Amino acid sequence: MKTDFWYRFLKNKMAITGGVVVVVLFVVSLFASWISPYDPNEINLHTVLLSPSWDHLFGTDQLGRDVFSRMVWGAGISLKVGFVATGVSIVIGVILGALAGYYGRWVDTVIMRFVDIMLCFPAFFLILAVIAILEPSIWNIMIVIGLTSWMGITRLVRADFISLKERDFVQAARAVGAGDLRIIFRHILPNAMASVLVAATLGVAGAILTESALSFLGIGVQPPTPSWGNILTAGKNNIDIAWWLSLYPGLAILITVLGYNLLGEGIRDSLDPRLK
Amino acid sequence: MVPLLVGITIVCFVVIHLAPGSPTDLQTDLNPRVSAEAKARLQSLYDLDKPLYTQYLLWVGKLARLDLGESFSPDHRPVIDKILERIPITIIINVLSMALIILIAIPIGVLSAVRQNSLFDKVTAVFVFIGFAVPTFWLALLMMILFGVHLGCLPISGIRSLNYEYLPPFVAVVDLLKHLILPVFLSAFGGLAGLSRYMRSNMLEVIRQDYIMTARAKGLSERVVIYKHALRNALLPVITILGLSIPGLIGGSVIFETIFAIPGMGQLFYMSVMARDYPVVMGILFIGAILTLVGNLVADVSYAVADPRIRIT
Numbered sequence: 316m317k318t319d320f321w322y323r324f325l326k327n328k329m330a331i332t333g334g335v336v337v338v339v340l341f342v343v344s345l346f347a348s349w350i351s352p353y354d355p356n357e358i359n360l361h362t363v364l365l366s367p368s369w370d371h372l373f374g375t376d377q378l379g380r381d382v383f384s385r386m387v388w389g390a391g392i393s394l395k396v397g398f399v400a401t402g403v404s405i406v407i408g409v410i411l412g413a414l415a416g417y418y419g420r421w422v423d424t425v426i427m428r429f430v431d432i433m434l435c436f437p438a439f440f441l442i443l444a445v446i447a448i449l450e451p452s453i454w455n456i457m458i459v460i461g462l463t464s465w466m467g468i469t470r471l472v473r474a475d476f477i478s479l480k481e482r483d484f485v486q487a488a489r490a491v492g493a494g495d496l497r498i499i500f501r502h503i504l505p506n507a508m509a510s511v512l513v514a515a516t517l518g519v520a521g522a523i524l525t526e527s528a529l530s531f532l533g534i535g536v537q538p539p540t541p542s543w544g545n546i547l548t549a550g551k552n553n554i555d556i557a558w559w560l561s562l563y564p565g566l567a568i569l570i571t572v573l574g575y576n577l578l579g580e581g582i583r584d585s586l587d588p589r590l591k
Numbered sequence: 592m593v594p595l596l597v598g599i600t601i602v603c604f605v606v607i608h609l610a611p612g613s614p615t616d617l618q619t620d621l622n623p624r625v626s627a628e629a630k631a632r633l634q635s636l637y638d639l640d641k642p643l644y645t646q647y648l649l650w651v652g653k654l655a656r657l658d659l660g661e662s663f664s665p666d667h668r669p670v671i672d673k674i675l676e677r678i679p680i681t682i683i684i685n686v687l688s689m690a691l692i693i694l695i696a697i698p699i700g701v702l703s704a705v706r707q708n709s710l711f712d713k714v715t716a717v718f719v720f721i722g723f724a725v726p727t728f729w730l731a732l733l734m735m736i737l738f739g740v741h742l743g744c745l746p747i748s749g750i751r752s753l754n755y756e757y758l759p760p761f762v763a764v765v766d767l768l769k770h771l772i773l774p775v776f777l778s779a780f781g782g783l784a785g786l787s788r789y790m791r792s793n794m795l796e797v798i799r800q801d802y803i804m805t806a807r808a809k810g811l812s813e814r815v816v817i818y819k820h821a822l823r824n825a826l827l828p829v830i831t832i833l834g835l836s837i838p839g840l841i842g843g844s845v846i847f848e849t850i851f852a853i854p855g856m857g858q859l860f861y862m863s864v865m866a867r868d869y870p871v872v873m874g875i876l877f878i879g880a881i882l883t884l885v886g887n888l889v890a891d892v893s894y895a896v897a898d899p900r901i902r903i904t
Contacts, residue, residue: 432598434835435880435887439842440860441606444876447864448610524726528846531728532861551732551850555740565729573724 323585330581336574344391351384355541364557374559376549385541392542393523396457400522401515403461408468413499416476430466438463451534460522468514475507509586516579520572527568543568599880604647607873659874670874681855685840688778696783700790722784728846731777746770748852774847782836789832793825827898834890838883
C-alpha cells in the first residue's frame, strides 16, 4: 500500500515539484538566521528605498531594512501561521465530520446545518470582524483563520464516514464490543485520512494566502515582525518609487502557494484508488 | 431558509458579545466620578442587565426593522444609512465580475474539454494552476504599477475622475468604465480559474454520456452536439458553483475597494474595522451574510428553472 503510494508519487512530476518547493521553504525558514545577510529589523536611514543590488538582493524598504532578510524570516512566519491555522481547521473538521457521518440522523442534520450557516458568511468578513474585536496578534489570526476554514473538511470526512461505517471491519469491531469512540478514532478514521491529508495540504496554501491578505491590510502580522503581506503594504505605499517592494514578496507567496497546491494535487493523484 | 436566517443572527450575536468588557464602558470608564448607580442605570437603558436570550430577542426585533444601531464614529449616523449608500457600487462591481467570470471561464472550459490534451488544454491547465496560487492583491499592485504608473492609461483609484462634473455625458460613462476595468477584472480573476476547471471536468463527464453518442449517431453536426446538447447539461451544476462563489466575491471586495479606494461596502467595512466602529462592522457582517443567502436562493431558483427534472423546493 504505502510503497505503491510512494511509487506513484515519485513518478508524478507535479508532486515532486511541489514537494521540492515545500522542502526548500522548510529549510529556508529553519536556517533563517544563517541565510539572511542582515538583521531583518535593523533600521538604517542611510539606505532607505534602495533598488535591488548585490548588497541588497531585493532592495530595501522605507526604513532601510533589507527586504531579502525580511522575506527569509517572513517565510517562517507564513509557514507557522499556515500550519497552525490548518491544524485548527482539521481538528474541528475531523471531529464534526466524524460525528456527523457516524451517528447520522439528528446529529448529522444539526452539524450540517451549522456548516451551511457558517458558509453563508464571507470568510474574510468574519475574520476581520473577529480580529477587530480581539486584537490582531499572531495567535488570534491563526485561530480565526482555522475557525473559518473547517467546513470543507467536515464535508469530506462526513462523506468518508458514511461510506466506511457499513464496511465489514466496523461490524467486526462492534461484534468484539468496541465502543463508539474507539471505532471512530481507531478504526474508521485512519481510512479516511487520505482525503484529510490532501485537504490539509491545500488548506495550508489557502491559509498562507489569507494570512498574507490580512497582513497586507494591516490586520494580520503587525510590523516590525516581517511577513510577506506587510512588506507588500509598504509596496503599496511606495508604489511609484519602489517596485521591488511589490514584486518579490508576492512572487514568494505565489511560488509557495503553487508548491503546496501541486503537492496536494500530487498526493491526491497518488492516493486515488481509481487510477489503479 | 428560515433556520439559516436564525443561525446567521445567532452567530452575529455571539461575535458581537466576544468583545471584552461592556459597551457602556466607553462612556463611563474614563470618568472616575461616574457612580456605580449611574453605570447601572446606563446598563438598564441599553437592556444590558437582562438575560442573554432576552437581549438576543430584542436585537433580532431591531434587525427585522433594519435598525442596525448607530455608528460609533463621530457622525453617529444610523448604520443602515451608511451601508445603503455604499451597497450599489459593491453590487455593481460584483455583478460585473460575475458576468466576466461567466463570459470567460465557460468558453475556456468547454474548449479545453472538447480538445482534451491538446496544446490549448495544457496551456490553460497551467494558467489555471497559477491562477489558483496568485495572491490577487499582489496582482492588483502589479497591474497598478504597469497600467497606472508606467503606461498611465488606466486610472488606479476611485470610480470617477476629478473633473467628472465637467465631462460630457458619453465621456463621463467611458470614464466610469475605465475606472471599473481593473477592479472588476481582478475581482473576477480568482473565480476564473476555479470555474473554468469545473466547467472542463463537467463537460468531460457529459461528453461521455450515452445521449451524446445518440446525438452523433443521429447525424447531427458536431457543433450542434456540443453546443446544444452537451453544453446545456454541463451548465447546470455551474449555477450552483456560481452561487457558492458569492461569499468569496463579497469578501474579496474588501481588499479591492481598499486598494483602489472605491467607496463601496468593503471599504466601509475595512475603515470601520480599523476604527473599531463595532455597530457598522456588525451591520456589514449581517448584511454580507444576507446577501450571500439571497444569492444562493437565486442560484437554487435558477437551477430549478433551468433543469426541468428538479421542480421541488
